[in-house]
Amino acid sequence: MIYLSDFISLIFPRICAGCGNSLWKHEEAICHFCEYHLPKTNFHADPENPVARLFHGRVGLESAAAFLSFNRGSKVQHLVHQLKYKGRKDIGIYLGEQYGHLLKNTPPFNSADAIIPVPLHKKKYMKRGYNQSEQFAIGLAKAMNIPVSRHLLTRTQATETQTRKSRFSRYQNVKEIFTVNSPQDWKSGHLLLVDDVITTGATLESCCQALNSIPEVKISVACIAAAVI
Numbered sequence: 001m002i003y004l005s006d007f008i009s010l011i012f013p014r015i016c017a018g019c020g021n022s023l024w025k026h027e028e029a030i031c032h033f034c035e036y037h038l039p040k041t042n043f044h045a046d047p048e049n050p051v052a053r054l055f056h057g058r059v060g061l062e063s064a065a066a067f068l069s070f071n072r073g074s075k076v077q078h079l080v081h082q083l084k085y086k087g088r089k090d091i092g093i094y095l096g097e098q099y100g101h102l103l104k105n106t107p108p109f110n111s112a113d114a115i116i117p118v119p120l121h122k123k124k125y126m127k128r129g130y131n132q133s134e135q136f137a138i139g140l141a142k143a144m145n146i147p148v149s150r151h152l153l154t155r156t157q158a159t160e161t162q163t164r165k166s167r168f169s170r171y172q173n174v175k176e177i178f179t180v181n182s183p184q185d186w187k188s189g190h191l192l193l194v195d196d197v198i199t200t201g202a203t204l205e206s207c208c209q210a211l212n213s214i215p216e217v218k219i220s221v222a223c224i225a226a227a228v229i
Contacts, residue, residue: 014027016029016030016031016034017029017030017034017078017079017082017083017088017090017091018030018031018034018035018038018075018078018079019033019034028090028094029088029090029091029093029094029095030079030091030094034075035098037075038068038075038076039068039069039071039074039076040067040068040069041065041066041067041068041069041226043064043065043066043226044065044099044102044103044106044109044222045106046065047063049064049065050226050228051064051065051066051198051201051221051223051226051228052064052065054198054200054201054228055201055204055221058201058205059205059208059209059212059219060219061208061219061220061221062108062190062218062219062220063108063109063220063221064220064221064222065109065221065222065223066198066222066223066224066225066226067095067098067099067102067222067223067224067225068095068224068225068226069225069226069227070197070199070225070226070227071227076225079091079095080132080196080197080224080225083132083135083196083224084128084132084196085128087129087130089130089132089135090135091135092132092133092134092135092136092138092139092196092224093135093136093138093139093142094139095136095139095224096135096136096137096138096139096140096141096142096143096194096224097139097140097143098139098143099139099140099143099222099224100139100140100141100142100143100144101143103140103143103144103222104143104144104145108190108218108220109144109192109220109222110144111190112144112146112190112191112192112220113146113186113191114146114147114148114149114152114186114189114191114192115137115140115141115144115146115147115148115149115191115192115194116137116148116149116152116153116191116192116193116194116207116211117131117133117134117136117137117148117150117194117195118133118153118193118194118195118203118204118207119131119133119150119153119154119155119178120133120155121155121156121157121158122155123158124158132196133194133195133196134148134150136194136195136196136224137194140192140194140222146192149186149191151181152180152181152182152186152191152211153178153179153180153181153207153210153211154178154179154180154181155177155178156177156178156179157177176206176209176210177206178206178207178209178210179210180210180211180213180214183213183214183215184214184215186214186217187214187215187216187217188215188216188217188218189214189217189218190217190218190219190220191211191217191218191219191220192220192221193207193208193211193219193220193221193222194221194222194223195221195223195224196223196225197223197225197226197227198221198223198225198226198227198228199226199227199228200228201228204221204223208221
C-alpha cells in the first residue's frame with residue numbers, strides 16, 4: 001500500500017540541496033553523505049577563532065563563530081546560493097538546527113536571550129519573499145529553545161551588493177543603515193546576532209553598532225559560514 005507521503009514524493013521528489021540526489025525519509029534538506037563532508041569549523045569551541053578575531057578592536061562581542069568554512073565553488077557556496085536565491089528556506093532551518101545543537105551546550109552562546117537575524121531591506125524582502133538569515137535563526141531557535149526577535153533591528157536603506165567590494169567599501173556601503181526598535185525592552189540582554197555568510201564583517205559590525213544603543217547589551221555572533229579562514 002502506498003501512503004500519501006510516498007505518493008507525494010513520487011510527484012514532488014525531495015532533493016538533497018548538496019548533491020541533487022533523492023533524500024531518504026529520515027533525511028532533511030541535505031543527505032547524510034553531504035552533511036558528513038561539510039567543512040565544519042568547530043569555531044564555537046575556540047574563543048580566539050578567526051571570526052572572533054575579525055572583530056577585535058572593532059566592536060565588543062561576547063563571542064563569534066561560524067558553522068562552516070566558505071570557499072568559492074564549494075558545496076557550501078552552492079547551499080548558500082540555493083538558500084538565498086532558489087527558495088530553499090529548508091536549508092537555512094536545517095543548518096540552524098544542526099548548529100543550534102552545538103551552541104546550546106557552549107557558553108556564552110547558550111546564555112543568549114534572543115536571536116536577531118540581520119534584516120533585509122523591505123524592498124529586497126518583498127522581492128525575495130523571505131530573509132535567509134531569519135531561516136537560519138528559526139533553526140537555531142528550535143534547537144536552543146530561545147526566541148527569534150524579527151523586528152528589533154530594521155534596515156533603513158537598500159544597499160548595493162557587497163560582492164567584489166573591498167573591506168573599506170563594504171563598511172561604507174552599510175555604515176549606519178540599521179536602527180533599533182524599542183531598545184529599552186532588551187536592557188542588559190544577551191543577543192545572538194546571526195547572518196548567512198561572513199567575509200569582512202562589515203554588515204555585522206554595522207548591526208552591532210546599532211544594537212549598542214541598548215543599555216548594557218551583550219552581543220554574540222553566529223553565521224552559517226565564514227570566508228575569513
